[in-house]
Each structure stands twice: as structure tokens, then as C-alpha cells.
Amino acid sequence: xxxxxxxxxxxxxxxxxxxxxxxxxxxxxxxxxxxxxxxxxxxxxxxxxxxxxxxxxxxxxxxxxxxxxxxxxxxxxxxxxxxxxxxxxxxxxxxxxxxxxxxxxxxxxxxxxxxxxxxxxxxxxxxxxxxxxxxxxxxxxxxxxxxxxxxxxxxxxxxxxxxxxxxxxxxxxxxxxxxxxxxxxxxxxxxxxxxxxxxxxxxxxxxxxxxxxxxxxxxxxxxxxxxxxxxxxxxxxxxxxxxxxxxxxxxxxxxxxxxxxxxxxxxxxxxxxxxxxxxxxxxxxxxxxxxxxxxxxxxxxx
Numbered sequence: 001x002x003x004x005x006x007x008x009x010x011x012x013x014x015x016x017x018x019x020x021x022x023x024x025x026x027x028x029x030x031x032x033x034x035x036x037x038x039x040x041x042x043x044x045x046x047x048x049x050x051x052x053x054x055x056x057x058x059x060x061x062x063x064x065x066x067x068x069x070x071x072x073x074x075x076x077x078x079x080x081x082x083x084x085x086x087x088x089x090x091x092x093x094x095x096x097x098x099x100x101x102x103x104x105x106x107x108x109x110x111x112x113x114x115x116x117x118x119x120x121x122x123x124x125x126x127x128x129x130x131x132x133x134x135x136x137x138x139x140x141x142x143x144x145x146x147x148x149x150x151x152x153x154x155x156x157x158x159x160x161x162x163x164x165x166x167x168x169x170x171x172x173x174x175x176x177x178x179x180x181x182x183x184x185x186x187x188x189x190x191x192x193x194x195x196x197x198x199x200x201x202x203x204x205x206x207x208x209x210x211x212x213x214x215x216x217x218x219x220x221x222x223x224x225x226x227x228x229x230x231x232x233x234x235x236x237x238x239x240x241x242x243x244x245x246x247x248x249x250x251x252x253x254x255x256x257x258x259x260x261x262x263x264x265x266x267x268x269x270x271x272x273x274x275x276x277x278x279x280x281x282x283x284x285x286x287x288x289x290x291x292x293x294x295x296x297x298x299x300x301x302x
Contacts, residue, residue: 036128036129038057119143153235154172160249172215175210175235182211196215197214197215224251229251
């Protein structure tokens with residue numbers, strides 16, 4: 001009876017399947033080889049509210065492996081399943097905040113429709129091979145929903161003109177967001193020194209945060225290499241948001257000019273008047289002597 005069953009198993013191909021199973025067990029226990037391997041899981045760490053989210057999962061099957069199923073979970077609850085040999089290969093399960101808009105033929109890539117705050121959570125991809133072992137591999141990653149600001153950073157406090165030695169104090173305030181913005185300062189296109197940038201101040205309004213950061217420094221000769229002063233504030237949130245605002249001011253360099261004062265001697269002093277009167281007197285006396293001599297000469301001739 002046993003020989004008959006064994007022969008039937010060999011004929012029907014069960015013996016080959018049995019050998020394959022034994023081989024797989026030996027490889028697993030002896031060398032730790034499972035064949036099925038998860039190569040990559042891509043879940044975006046941050047996604048802007050109202051935008052789409054793309055998820056992907058890559059795996060590798062061994063020579064003797066056959067794919068059985070691909071399943072996707074959020075916070076431990078299944079929302080998508082792909083079973084190629086099932087009568088209904090693709091199935092979606094309702095879950096708040098999770099709506100699969102697109103999927104490829106293998107179930108390895110999904111696109112979630114417009115995200116909501118409930119879309120945030122931990123996502124897991126689980127890949128299983130066919131029996132009798134049903135090897136399974138999985139990986140998980142967290143996704144967070146970001147509420148972006150409605151406007152870019154706003155600057156305040158910059159004057160229109162500055163001189164050497166003046167103190168510059170400018171505030172940068174971000175729009176409301178979740179999580180908060182990270183603010184960075186630049187002076188004339190270069191990152192501001194840490195000594196000139198004050199710690200950020202965060203304020204919360206209705207679950208959203210604003211960030212304010214002060215730029216405070218003294219103008220030196222280094223800042224006067226160009227005709228104007230430019231300060232820029234850059235607001236960022238992770239790798240999905242960059243907005244900046246830049247303002248300019250004129251630099252007035254104080255010029256020290258040596259004015260040459262020409263000295264003109266004072267005229268019409270008392271001494272000058274004496275000399276002038278004496279000269280006039282001498283001139284008039286000489287004239288009188290000449291006239292007198294001419295008169296005496298004329299008398300003698302007569």
C-alpha cells in the first residue's frame with residue numbers, strides 16, 4: 001500500500017515537489033538562504049497636504065520561488081492586496097486617509113490620491129512566495145503630512161541707508177505651517193556668520209507654527225565691497241519646500257576731505273595807512289620843490 005502511494009506520488013509529480021521542499025529546508029537551516037529578498041522600499045518621509053503620494057516596493061525571487069502575494073498595510077491595517085493566482089487578483093480595502101488611485105500589474109508601485117491629515121502613518125510592504133513554505137519578507141517606513149505656508153518669509157526692520165559702523169537688525173518671519181519652517185540668513189549672497197544669527201522663536205496658532213529669526217550685526221569694511229547691502233532669508237521644510245525673500249539697502253561711506261584754506265593778508269591796517277600818508281606827503285613835497293625850482297630858474301632868465 002505504501003509503495004503504491006509512493007509510486008503514485010512520483011508519477012503525479014508530488015515527489016519532485018517534495019524534493020524541492022526538502023532542498024529548500026536544507027538550504028534554509030544549513031546556510032540561512034531564504035531566496036526571496038526585499039531589495040527596496042520607498043515611502044516619502046514628508047508629503048504636502050492635498051498632493052499625491054507614491055509608494056514602491058522591490059523584491060527579488062530565487063530560482064525556485066513563485067510570487068504568491070503583495071500586501072500593503074498602514075499602521076497594521078491592510079489597504080491593498082495583489083494575489084496573481086487569485087480569482088480576484090487585485091483588492092482594495094477602505095481605510096481613512098488612504099485611497100489607492102493607481103497601481104502597477106504586480107502591486108509593487110502605488111499612487112495614493114490627494115492626501116489628508118489621516119494619510120500620515122507607518123506603511124509596510126509584505127511580499128510572500130508560494131507554498132509549501134510561503135517565505136515572506138517585509139519592510140516599513142513612516143510618512144508624515146506637511147501643511148505648507150500660504151506665503152513666503154517676510155522681512156522687517158531693514159533701513160534704506162546705512163553707514164560704516166551702523167548696527168543692522170532685521171527680522172524674518174515665516175508663514176504658518178506644520179511642522180515649523182527652518183530659517184537661514186545670507187548677507188551679500190554668503191551665509192551669515194553664526195554670531196550674527198539669533199536663535200529661532202516659534203509661535204503656535206491653531207495647530208500651525210510660525211518661526212521668527214533675527215539677523216543682528218555691525219557693518220564693517222567687509223560689507224562695503226559692493227555698492228549695496230543685500231540680506232536674504234531662506235525658509236525650508238524638509239526637502240519639499242523652499243521660499244526666500246531678499247531686500248537691499250544703500251551703503252554710504254563717510255568721505256573725509258581736507259579743505260585747503262587760502263590765507264589772504266589783511267589790508268588797510270594802521271601801518272599801511274601811515275606808509276600811504278607818508279608816501280603821499282613825500283610825493284606832494286617833491287612836486288612842490290620841483291615847481292619852486294622851476295620858478296626860480298624862470299626869474300633868473302628874465
